[in-house]
Amino acid sequence: MAMQPISAPERIETAPSAGFMQRQFLDYRVPVNLNAFWSFGLLVAFSLAVLTVTGIWLSLYYVPGPRQAFDSIQYILRNVPFGWLIRDLHLDGTTMLFGAVYIELFRGIYYGTYRNGRSAVWLLEVLRFFLLLCTGFFGFVMVFGAASYASLMIMAAHLGALGRILLAGYGVNPATMPRIETLHLLAGLLALGVAAVGFAASRAAGTANPDGIPAVGEADRIPLHPYYTMRALFALVVFMFIFAIIFTFQPNFAGLHEAAPGTPALALPIDPLPPWYMLGFHGLARAAGSFGFGTFLTILAFLLLAALPWLDRGTVASCRYRPSYRGFVWVLALDWILLSFGAALPPTHIATIICEAATIYFFLHFIIITPLVTGFGRTRPVPPRPGMRRFIRTEQV
Amino acid sequence: MAMQPISAPERIETAPSAGFMQRQFLDYRVPVNLNAFWSFGLLVAFSLAVLTVTGIWLSLYYVPGPRQAFDSIQYILRNVPFGWLIRDLHLDGTTMLFGAVYIELFRGIYYGTYRNGRSAVWLLEVLRFFLLLCTGFFGFVMVFGAASYASLMIMAAHLGALGRILLAGYGVNPATMPRIETLHLLAGLLALGVAAVGFAASRAAGTANPDGIPAVGEADRIPLHPYYTMRALFALVVFMFIFAIIFTFQPNFAGLHEAAPGTPALALPIDPLPPWYMLGFHGLARAAGSFGFGTFLTILAFLLLAALPWLDRGTVASCRYRPSYRGFVWVLALDWILLSFGAALPPTHIATIICEAATIYFFLHFIIITPLVTGFGRTRPVPPRPGMRRFIRTEQV
Amino acid sequence: MRRLLVAALAAGFAAALVAPAHADQKRRDPLSHFQFQGLFGSYDKATLQKGFVVYQTDCASCHGLRLVHYRDLRGLGLNAQDVAGLAAGAKVPKAMGGNGKPKLIAATPDDRILSPLTPAQAAKRFNGAVPRDLSLAEAAHPGGARYIYSLLTGYRPAPDNMLMLPHHHFNTAASGMQTAMAPPLKAGSVTLANGKKLGTREMAHDVAEFLAWTADPSHDNRKSTGYGAMFFLLFLGILVYAARFTTRRERP
Amino acid sequence: MRRLLVAALAAGFAAALVAPAHADQKRRDPLSHFQFQGLFGSYDKATLQKGFVVYQTDCASCHGLRLVHYRDLRGLGLNAQDVAGLAAGAKVPKAMGGNGKPKLIAATPDDRILSPLTPAQAAKRFNGAVPRDLSLAEAAHPGGARYIYSLLTGYRPAPDNMLMLPHHHFNTAASGMQTAMAPPLKAGSVTLANGKKLGTREMAHDVAEFLAWTADPSHDNRKSTGYGAMFFLLFLGILVYAARFTTRRERP
Amino acid sequence: MALNAGIERESGAAPEAAHGEPRRDFLKILIGSTMAVGAAAVAWPFLDYLGSDADARAQGVVDVDVSPIAANSGITVRWRGKPVFVRRLTPKQLAAVQATPMKDLIDPASFASRVSPGGESWVVLVGLCPHRGCIPLGNKPSDPRGPYDGWLCPCHGAAFDAVGRVRRGPAERNLPVPPYRFASPTMIRIG
Amino acid sequence: MALNAGIERESGAAPEAAHGEPRRDFLKILIGSTMAVGAAAVAWPFLDYLGSDADARAQGVVDVDVSPIAANSGITVRWRGKPVFVRRLTPKQLAAVQATPMKDLIDPASFASRVSPGGESWVVLVGLCPHRGCIPLGNKPSDPRGPYDGWLCPCHGAAFDAVGRVRRGPAERNLPVPPYRFASPTMIRIG
């Protein structure tokens, strides 16, 4: 049997081709009833892309040394064409990223997107959140000003014996910064990887929707393009606008206020204010009162968040149809803000009390409130199919 | 409509699960007639894994400075526990990787694996090869001894105006090494990415086989495990054995012989010998005689290699069944070795002539010989189905 | 859920607006107010130039600006010749020739503005205190430019009950109310082109703005880039909103 | 196609075997032969220790070993006390206290073995030539340890027709047949514990092996690890081959 | 081991499967355990690498021979990049710091918490002012020691007593005491 | 634009598609071009960033005022990290190097190839010996210049003539001439 030569276009077909992209992104069908919360996936992806590109650009000039780190960033800001722009985009990009990530987590809790066979997606989302926090921590240590130095030493103290591996020794030494840079990059890339796997897993399990029920029927779903692409584009423009505002007026919003290189010849403790997106966890630690217990509470918080699909004992997924749980979800969000606020205060007695109260409520929510209220709380009738709320009642949620 | 709570195992299912891995790796069915050449995919993957892990480990101590680079590698070798081991594994891992990559490319040319709708796979394979060469180049510049320094300056000269971007200036300056490190990492990760996409594309197009015909029927394929896993494991052990030999006796086989840090206060030209896997390309450049033309020939070589699916005009894919082309493929391999040999000689007249002759033949092979011989050369009957050679004749190929 | 977005937007704006407003409490002393900190404010080139002269005359003998090169002074509106002249006036240690030791030679525009004192010299001269590098001094203190202004204008006779360190000076703005730095500004030490001599408060104001520039030289660029981006996005946003509207109308 | 694999294997072995054999041409001078370069060769601890004493006695006054710390000498078989003693005998500049200048104080085992001369001092003393650091000297020359041996034993009276540089010495192994280094080895300068004094050729051999160690201190570890890995893989390979064989028999 | 599952599943389909079983089972276990040993041998260097390198280990612990230090004088050593003061107190100084009432202290700390039991006449302190990090004066004979016969910060005038407790601002915390112990009566091991 | 294709394809299915078309087409073009402008505006800084930074630019080109250099003397400047020799030759020296027969040279190079047209009395050389990189002597008045009245390498004795051509080994190549030109009769621009 002899073969016929094959024409070129057919041979190319197997590549991740234009057709593949079209099927995955333009023709992909999503539930009819998605709301603005479902734009945040794109916004997270956009922020990650900005951070990755600007991060690579920064690393072209970044030198990981105990003194060189700080100086090389100053060099970028002052001597590299548009260095200030790239650096500020990277820094402010973290605010945008974590803004989107926090809202996406809230969406998950509110609409129960971890239900309907999507628990693996939720686990990946929590893992991504954790990896991004690690990336952020290593990132701001990379600046290696006085506050970064203090944060690093505090983190090393939290980690106990592992801290010595983090520092590559007993204190900052020439091997510390290369290690931090590697970890920043590794955690960032792992987060990107987990985000990609999460995206695929979400597609495989079927995109969630605000009604919290599966969207399986043909009529329950519409093509992504143009119905959601235009909306997503609009959300992106609004997001970029907020980005521009922060960039213009508060470029250092998520930064430690660094004005001198970090050095062991610094009298600790100095009290660095962690970036806003870490304050909540720092509040847990402040409530804990000791390094070891603080680390334990932080880990516990992540585990409980990850366990949500199993803690939720309800028959209904979306808070649209479980009014009693809905209130508690909002209180949880406020509790987290309070916790962050308490951690941002100077270390006074009041601040500790705020943190303690908020911490206790936080754990209460997951351990007691969630199983009880989802299991026994009031629910409302769920629409027969996604987007058919009008068939039940007209009130907006 | 209310939902039932879902039991845990079902919820997990969507993750890249054990079941998924089983389907993709153990139960996946491959053609019955694969030979030892088909172990090289695994060997490439193994080498890449070794390089990635050891590379990450090295970067924990590597400092990208014009002086610090060399010193930090010496520090790893002398002061970090098992640093010498990790570093030598990374260095010797490149020899293993390129050994496997060259053999895989040879397999492709010999058995025509770029046929049967697999041209995209081939393009990815050539791209991966290119990216790996870039990674290797940036990697040995990272050592930044005198020979690395000279190689970098030579490469910058090859690239003309782009060379200034490579160096971040007119010569080596504090921004050069961070850039090289970033490029090493980026090229390495891109190569990993391309390798992964290539793997998926190859699976999608159907694994090739030495008979060069599609293996589509149920009986044409057998499960990967245990029939090929054991064979692959054996190949891996042999591969690792060769690795151990090089590691023990020739740890610097793929290294530039560096004994002093690179510095602009060096009288160029010094003549560094590039690592063996780059010699062929350096031979092309030596034959070209000028930087610009050398760059052109190198690019041309890659383009021709990539164009093989279109240069091949034959009706038969595998050299098993095209005896006249088979000889030329072997001559091409010998030609490449000759070219490498010519480039390794000191820059004498003889060396230039060897390189010139080998270069001319190299391009002749792709531009003239391949279209002619595949189009008009003698062929033998192809078996009706993969592995059915015995139904044609008994002679071994 | 659109309300949420709007709320976020509003919060962002509010945050942006509050910060500068904050810096403006107490306007009793107009020189303690810095125009560039306003929402649309930018550095005043004339002020920066005067500020640099003050730095050179009264600060440079102790403090360096190690993150600033002479060439960067072109950002103040100076021309290449002025900058070359300024650089040539300073001496910096450089290693030349074979393996020789560094010699003090005239700086070029590409040299950094370094302190003339080594840390050891400074510690000796000021009994252990070291005049810090001023490149980021404005960013180092929460008060920013206003703090520098207050420090430079805060010298007073020490109250009788104050325990003064040897060679220290009472200063209302200094941490611990005393500082090893003698009052640096000498009224009249800087004369403008028009013959006018600057008073110490004006000098303090100008050098404070100059140090704000050294700490954040891209401030003006950032604001103009940011405003440009906002206008662009506003325009694009309106277009996309319109397009989205027409798309929605057709939804099956 | 299995033949190909076997061929590769054979080629690898051949390459490994050829290299050391190469280094062994001309065995006329037994001291120019280095045991550790053999296939199973490892450094001789006694030789290394003698080599270090030669280094200290005759080389350390000009050349440093900046990549070697005193603590690393424990790799020669010295104990912690010996090493501490050796370190204490050397003076290194260290910055202590506040902002003080570096002072020369006794080294600790964690200090590097530095040259006592600064490059500037050396250039002055040797009219421009600088004694290089010897940490990697053995790796810097294609001949390796043998080159060092030849250099140290290569001093001869200069032939009459040779144009000698001022203060240079004729040496058959030196590049350009002359070197700024005066013959460093003084016969009898090193006395062993048993009272025996080393001759210059023995000294040259020992210090050359010592410098091979400074250039590649992990040589012995690498060989033992490598052999271990090979034995392990041989064992595993036999097992897997057997398993593969049984699997193949069942193939459908 | 995953290999196991695959072979079991497939063996049903293979004609000669039952025949080779016992020998193969033994082989599989042997291969599996050999590979496990190999993996562990490879993992060990990778983990050990992550610990501290030789310089870091050297930096972590500093031994100070205190025998040459006379009463009422001190030395400065460097430990993990920081200056550390070691001073020997006179009985008069000891009495003075022990007599200080707690309520006079800005950052109250007992005498016992500032010294090592059995070595009460030695004070060991990290010599960085908790205010902004200057190195306080008082460790050299020529240095001023401030009004409390301890250390005086040259930057903004913080004053410390003879066991390093802050007695006058702007600093608000005492000089930190590093972890240390007496390795022998004349040897302090810091770290 | 890919957006385009999607809308076209789907519009058949949507009931009111035909109605909104013209306005939407215009909008789409406007949006597309606005986004293209935006993308270009964002790309520019990222590309500009990759070029040389301020220090690199400063390092690249060095201007040397040669007016203070007397005949038969020279100076050393630093350019891209390398020492560069600038020497002014006397007519006698010029005559000597021009008279040297090519066959006497180890690395033959004409006089004209070693100097800049119009500035023949100036030699500009990278001051690194091509043998192993030592800095040859001869640029300071007190230095020996070797037998060829040029430079003498202190390391292994390579000797160079007054235009930097190697006349005695072990070096095998001439001292390199950096790229330079006369920016004015008294100003050489190297780089």
Ligand code: HEM
């Ligand atoms: C994967 C690609 C990334 C690379 C190559 C990268 C690279 C860098 C570099 C070189 C710096 C130091 C320069 C500077 O501070 O301005 C840095 C800082 C930083 N990075 Fe990244 N980064 C990446 C992704 C991320 C991500 C995903 C995050 C968010 C979690 C992040 C958060 C940070 C933070 C918070 C800083 C400190 C910013 C500052 O205060 O200036 N990076 N990054």
Ligand code: HEM
């Ligand atoms: C990432 C940036 C962080 C920074 C800059 C930071 C900063 C600080 C500072 C300044 C203190 C001492 C002052 C105070 O009590 O407020 C502190 C204490 C503490 N931190 Fe953090 N922290 C960070 C992250 C964390 C994290 C992620 C944890 C949990 C694992 C944590 C747990 C603690 C604990 C347990 C204490 C002791 C609480 C106390 O004494 O009040 N911190 N941290």
Ligand code: HEM
């Ligand atoms: C993607 C993960 C990788 C990382 C993080 C990495 C990291 C590093 C580091 C830090 C060095 C400098 C230390 C040294 O030379 O010993 C290095 C050197 C090197 N790398 Fe990689 N590498 C990676 C992958 C690769 C790959 C895939 C290749 C093969 C193309 C490669 C080839 C080299 C080479 C040739 C050197 C110079 C080795 C020497 O002469 O010592 N690397 N790499």
Ligand code: HEM
């Ligand atoms: C990557 C490691 C490389 C090294 C260490 C290297 C080294 C050298 C050296 C030492 C020379 C001058 C001596 C001679 O002619 O042999 C040279 C010349 C040259 N190289 Fe390379 N090269 C490398 C890669 C390349 C590549 C990838 C190209 C093609 C783009 C190339 C093109 C050339 C050309 C055109 C010349 C001038 C040929 C001549 O004058 O004979 N080289 N290279």
Ligand code: FES
């Ligand atoms: S730093 Fe010591 S008092 Fe301010």
Ligand code: FES
């Ligand atoms: S380096 Fe100049 S002669 Fe050897």
